[in-house]
Amino acid sequence: MPLPEGKKDQSRVISLSRQVLVGDFVKKVKEISGQELLDCNQCGKCSAGCPMASAMDLLPNQVIRMAQLGQEEVLKSRTIWLCASCLTCESRCPRGVDLSRVMDALRLIVLRSGTPALDLADLEQEHLLQAPQLAFIASMRKYMP
Numbered sequence: 793m794p795l796p797e798g799k800k801d802q803s804r805v806i807s808l809s810r811q812v813l814v815g816d817f818v819k820k821v822k823e824i825s826g827q828e829l830l831d832c833n834q835c836g837k838c839s840a841g842c843p844m845a846s847a848m849d850l851l852p853n854q855v856i857r858m859a860q861l862g863q864e865e866v867l868k869s870r871t872i873w874l875c876a877s878c879l880t881c882e883s884r885c886p887r888g889v890d891l892s893r894v895m896d897a898l899r900l901i902v903l904r905s906g907t908p909a910l911d912l913a914d915l916e917q918e919h920l921l922q923a924p925q926l927a928f929i930a931s932m933r934k935y936m937p
């Protein structure tokens with residue numbers, strides 16, 4: 793339903809403050825990833841070359857923007873789990889940002905909170921029988937604490 797004229801959709805409003813921009817979440821992402829988030833100038837070259845972009849709910853440049861702004865909602869994004877760590881974004885980035893490390897850091901923050909991204913019990917028997925064992929081992933390393 794369209795909002796009345798002059799009203800903002802509150803679910804899309806981002807609250808910014810100095811505390812958030814230098815807060816624990818931003819510090820943690822920087823510490824784990826080893827990346828200076830503010831080096832990113834939002835040129836978009838990472839997203840333009842990302843082979844997984846069409847399946848992502850947030851583009852890679854949007855992920856780093858949310859991390860820069862201390863928006864912890866980024867942890868709910870499918871994108872951080874879909875990133876294939878292919879490093880295409882790093883090779884295209886004019887600012888030398890390794891975005892795959894930022895994605896790694898965001899996944900680690902979720903996993904360290906004890907929330908698995910994958911429950912083997914949810915997988916269908918058919919997939920369990922057909923998928924190669926290596927795929928399971930790799931998935932467990934990536935998606936489970």
Ligand code: SF4
Nearest residue numbers: 832833835836838885
């Ligand atoms: S390519 Fe680099 S500078 Fe450009 S948006 Fe992506 S991370 Fe930021």
Ligand code: SF4
Nearest residue numbers: 842875876878879881
């Ligand atoms: S490392 Fe991840 S974000 Fe970067 S191009 Fe590859 S899939 Fe996309």
